[in-house]
Amino acid sequence: MEIIGWILVIVLFLVGLAGAVYPILPGALAIYAAFFVYGFFISFEPFGWIFWTLQTLIVVVLFVADYAVNAWGVKRFGGSRASVIGSTIGVLIGPFVIPAFGLILGPFIGAVVGELTAGSNVERSVKVGIGSVVGLFSSIVVKIALQVIMIVLFALWLIF
Incomplete structure (x- = not known):
């Protein structure tokens, strides 16, 4: 059972890290779930309230940072709420509509369309x-870290 537990923990860690780049995957939640898998398959003994508090705070920061850093990039370049x-x-x-380049083109096109909808000109919309x-x-770097x-x-x- 211990080997199965470790395999699942490692798979969840990899899925979590991949989720930092590919937003459809659960990311931090997969890593958080790996701790429970370890506990169920091996032992919860090493983890006390300090461990769970730190990990939970990091997950909360990840969710807030994910939105905030992305919004920061748009706002920093003059974007509106619509963008x-x-x-x-x-x-x-x-990523679903344009499989190979959707991760980059999706937010770009979405921000441009949002900014055009808000009444900006094309040049400003492209900048946003x-x-x-x-x-x-920037969000990906923060999430991976x-x-x-x-x-x-x-x-x-x-x-320890």
Whole structure:
């Protein structure tokens, strides 16, 4: 059972890290679920309230940062609320509509359409679209860093 538990933990960690790049995957929740899998298959003993509090706080920060950093990119380049919403929609549906390039084109197109809807000109809308891509990549970096911290904390809790 222990081997099955470790295989599931590692798969969930990989799915979680992939979720930082591909927003359809559960990301931080997969990593968080790996801790429960470890507990059910191996032992909850190493994890106390400090571990669970830290991990839960990181997950909350990840959810807030995911939206905030992406919105920051749009706002930083002069985007409106409509372009933030368009970019968010683009992140979610872009990979399905345009499989190879949807992760980049989705938020870009969504932000441009949102900004045009808000009444901006094409030049400003394209600038905001670029900001959405900058925000997306910044968000990915933040998510990967925080998810790696989650995994490292897990490993440290097992070692010490």
